Amino acid sequence: MQKKILEFTNILRKSGIRVSPAESIDAFAALDDLSVEDREIFQDALRATMVKRGEEVPTFDELFDLFWSGFYDNLRDSFAQATGELGEMGVDFETLVQQIVEMLNGMEGDFGDLSELARALLTSDLSQLENLIRQAAEGAGADRIENFLQVGFFSRRTLEGMGLEDAREELGGLADALEQAGMSPEQIAALRKLIEGLMEAARRSVRAFTERELQQQNHDYMEKFRRETLLEKSFYHLSEEEIRKMREVVERLAQRIKNILSIKKRRLKRGKLDLRQTLRRNMSRGGIPFELIFKRRKKDRPKLVILTDVSSSVANVSRFMLQFVYSLQEAFTKIRAFVFVSELGEVTPIFQEKDISEAIEDALEGGTVINVYTRSNFGHAFHHFWQNYLSAIDNKTTVLILGDARNNYNDPRAWCLREIHHKAKNVVWLNPENPSAWGFGDSVMDKYLPYTDVAEECRNLRQLSKLVDSLLL
């Protein structure tokens, strides 16, 4: 059982559910205390000990079915069919086996001389069969299966490994011996038919096992592939489904940063005694310091002002930038967010009132805040910001600008950005275009570049997360 659980743990890991060794030990311990007979409780126990994220539960349940229930059911059906066929011949399986055992007792040979497999087959001992198939499949390396063309190959190797042909000969020999010992012709015919049926059932089960193995492996590959490529995939080419998946990935990246930040912060604790404040507060008690006042450690959490271009050319980058920043809200003292195309509008309140995905849709949708169906005009947007919101910036503020700087040949008004840069702690510009394109065509990135402290290409999630990392850590 432990081995099976470890195997299952590996499959979970390959599918991206991080099960730590401590957690698999918990799972073992849990099963010591529970009866494994009740599948539901068994599944609940494994889930509670190994899966700690809501969004991983469906994957777990799917793999659980694949691993624990599916195969056994399959096995049962195959063998039920083989033994059921006897019924058509008017022979009862149980009685037949009983008679065989009795006859063997009268002869010198005995049931124990048969190989494990032959015995398990003849008695339809399903859990023993399951074990033998698993062992043989492992020996055959079936967990390395990659595509369905290999199903035949690995099934054959598994069958060879478990010695099905030998078992067939053994059982054939047994039938011969029983025939000579005087078993009735009808019963011998039934026995021979049963043997054929069992062979077929074994073959079918092994094939089913290999197919399941393939499904499991594919599940792993698909998951891994999806996640890897999502990180690299350009924001310009995302399907609806990918956008949904991407949100989870962003959430995970943000959580990572939060964990690192919290560990860092724990090192800074209460500050020193504030002597002056303490004396002042305790004047009335004759200067005896009944109440102590401590200096607060200053938290140097950055203030953040984000300006995001939400024109359709960069809408996806903006979406994840906003999600990223807002998932990290507590890492900043204050965040103010603005969106622009040509008009510029503040979206901070939307983020305070709505849940994140709704807020982002709102910020990106037209009408509510600004008109998004115009052509990008960075100059106009910066000017508007300079006129109305410059006071939002002080020397602790990081200004994060996100846009492709494609200005449709309008006036870039770079001086506005210069003023912003002058007041801010720093200005970071993320551009989804490759630097080699900056300044060409209607790109005015080169005009803005002198007033940024950092300007980087940000075309996919990996780049985005690296940038946010360096901003905070």
Added chain:
Amino acid sequence: MFENVAHVLEELGKQDYICDKKIGTVVFLAQQLEKPVLVEGPAGVGKTELAKVVAAATGRRLIRLQCYEGLDEAKALYEWEYSKQLLYTQILKERFSQAMSGAKTLREAAERVAQEDSVFFSDHFIVPRPLLEAITSPDPVLLLIDEVDKADPEFEAFLLEVLSDFQVTVPELGTIEATQRPLVFLTSNNAREMSDALKRRCLHLFIDYPTEADERRILELKVPGAAEGLVSDVVGMMQRLRDLDLKKLPSISETLDWARALLALNARELDEDLVNQTFNVILKYEGDVRKAQGELDKLLQKQAIREGAPVPAPGAPQKPASASKKGALH
């Protein structure tokens, strides 16, 4: 002590808590493995209540640590009762001068005072907060760390240390170890995801909105006077409301509030007017109320069909699978 999962369900049932095997299994394991349980799920599905009834069912004293932004170690673990210490120094001035009399130098005097230090940093002057109370309690307790997601990440890191080995170090007193491990329940609404390190140390339980059958049983238990027709209508309506795309889905607490309100109005079943009048009991946002009113026909019509239809008896129609997804974490 629970003997097995079935026993858990039975005992919690006696405390008027309706739950399924999944919850029972985790509670049983928490006891057997002596591991904390992290309970997650939408608001009002009975996370806090679960901890309370487990305490009651096991005869453990409930110690509750309510988390909030800014909660720190001092408020959770212990504080020195500084003013009491100071008061004592004032009262004991005499004794001090005695101790110091004969000291030749200032340094010697200071050293003598220092020797008395331990008097002032002893259990006598310590104010235990919930965590220390749970660790030092001589009788078995259940520690409920409620809404842990509201606490700052720094506090979570601190909790982690306490939960790993149930011992704390008070510099002046040394290390204090739990005389017996408390059962620990942590609840979270997922305002913020908990760190992996914390999750690894806990068993994980996700409580979702109840099935129609369970919700009906809860209603019958907690609002005994409600007419059968009303119970069916309310439960059916709630289940369908959770299929809508609302900002805040109504939970069990809303179901109970609503049923009580309707009962107070002497309602025996739901109709359009009644629903419109009382929507604000279950839906907390203006936008949600509008959305639901837009769908009111469908919400009520379905019900009419169900009532008119010959086959499904009350209790038979099961919640569609999609409803449970709604509660999933996003």
